[in-house]
Amino acid sequence: MSSPKKALLLVGSPRGRDSSSEALGGYLLNRLKEHGMETGKVYIHPSMLTERGQAEMLQAIDRSDLLILAFPLYVDSLPAPVIAALETIAEHRRTKVRKEQKLVAITNSGFPEASQMDTALAICRRFASETKIGWAGGLAIGGGEALHGRSLAEAGWMARNPRKALDMAATALAEDRPVPKETVDIAAKPLIPRWMYVFVANRWFKNEAKKNGAQDKLYDRPYQA
Numbered sequence: 001m002s003s004p005k006k007a008l009l010l011v012g013s014p015r016g017r018d019s020s021s022e023a024l025g026g027y028l029l030n031r032l033k034e035h036g037m038e039t040g041k042v043y044i045h046p047s048m049l050t051e052r053g054q055a056e057m058l059q060a061i062d063r064s065d066l067l068i069l070a071f072p073l074y075v076d077s078l079p080a081p082v083i084a085a086l087e088t089i090a091e092h093r094r095t096k097v098r099k100e101q102k103l104v105a106i107t108n109s110g111f112p113e114a115s116q117m118d119t120a121l122a123i124c125r126r127f128a129s130e131t132k133i134g135w136a137g138g139l140a141i142g143g144g145e146a147l148h149g150r151s152l153a154e155a156g157w158m159a160r161n162p163r164k165a166l167d168m169a170a171t172a173l174a175e176d177r178p179v180p181k182e183t184v185d186i187a188a189k190p191l192i193p194r195w196m197y198v199f200v201a202n203r204w205f206k207n208e209a210k211k212n213g214a215q216d217k218l219y220d221r222p223y224q225a
């Protein structure tokens with residue numbers, strides 16, 4: 001295959017434009033544009049709600065050479081509408097011979113360790129293999145919740161490793177190479193020190209519990225025998 005010409009970002013977060021998935025995927029898309037690629041974007045959740053939305057999503061996919069799937073980790077897996085979208089795409093590709101395409105996945109999680117996303121990325125890889133889409137690699141950003149939908153530029157110092165990794169990924173993908181292992185390793189570095197992330201997250205959870213009058217129930221075990 002010659003160098004890919006069109007890249008499509010599939011945003012797999014229900015938060016849509018305000019999501020960390022959008023921030024990460026959008027950054028890569030902009031870098032690919034600077035490398036001369038045409039770019040497009042589809043929001044999976046609203047698309048999956050109607051037949052028309054699904055048809056438009058499939059058309060956009062058919063027109064693309066490189067698919068970027070950006071999604072949050074949900075229960076060690078992908079959000080349900082993203083799984084439904086992958087099943088829809090697989091069915092669509094079964095009915096016709098499709099052109100050669102590549103898939104790169106970017107996922108982010110609440111827990112700070114990138115290894116939390118191993119299973120979800122394995123699912124994406126398996127999807128690529130079963131649908132005969134070339135696997136260009138998967139990037140896992142642990143503790144992506146800390147971005148909270150801010151662009152990687154707005155997130156400043158905290159987003160230095162994702163920015164570096166996505167810059168490197170863009171160079172590789174624009175040259176039709178898979179994302180190098182070194183890039184995956186840089187993306188996997190914590191956004192902020194683990195102790196700081198846990199401290200801030202715990203404070204946030206306690207504040208939320210207080211707001212909802214549940215501060216005395218945090219250690220309840222209602223289903224314990």
Ligand SMILES: Cc1cc2nc3c(=O)[nH]c(=O)nc-3n(C[C@H](O)[C@H](O)[C@H](O)COP(=O)(O)O)c2cc1C
Pocket residue numbers: 013014015018019020021022071072073074075076077108109110111112116143144145146148149
């Ligand atoms: C229903 C649900 C399930 C989640 N499951 C996990 C999980 O298994 N592991 C984890 O680390 N984070 C989990 N999270 C946290 C999200 O992955 C995290 O908040 C992420 O940054 C959201 O990204 P987004 O802004 O792109 O949607 C879950 C969040 C929700 C709402």
